[in-house]
Amino acid sequence: xxxILLGLVLTLGLSAQAPMRIGGNVMQASLLKKxxxxxxxxxxxxxxxxxxxxxxxxxxxxxxxxxxxQSADVNKVFSGAAIDAVKEWRYKPVLLNGQxxxxxxxxxxxxxxxx
Numbered sequence: 001x002x003x004i005l006l007g008l009v010l011t012l013g014l015s016a017q018a019p020m021r022i023g024g025n026v027m028q029a030s031l032l033k034k035x036x037x038x039x040x041x042x043x044x045x046x047x048x049x050x051x052x053x054x055x056x057x058x059x060x061x062x063x064x065x066x067x068x069x070q071s072a073d074v075n076k077v078f079s080g081a082a083i084d085a086v087k088e089w090r091y092k093p094v095l096l097n098g099q100x101x102x103x104x105x106x107x108x109x110x111x112x113x114x115x
Contacts, residue, residue: 037085
């Protein structure tokens with residue numbers, strides 16, 4: 001299955017092996033299954049909250065393949081819990097000309113305590 005990078009592949013004739021970034025002319029991937037992150041108990045006990053920004057490569061089959069933390073200042077415990085949850089997410093495959101393609105998107109996983 002083909003993957004596209006930022007739509008530039010179509011206009012510049014680049015290799016079709018890189019994933020297409022969501023945004024611009026590429027619709028947001030539809031989330032089919034979203035697993036809530038487990039709130040790390042040690043962070044909860046300290047009353048800490050966080051927003052973890054992740055860059056996620058979604059395969060042509062709708063499965064997260066690689067997940068990279070984009071939030072440099074977030075505690076690694078929160079980052080790990082966010083990654084563990086997003087690994088379980090499933091997306092409806094994104095189609096380009098009727099063919100499923102891999103895409104890259106940015107997601108934010110929020111850890112907030114009830115007030």
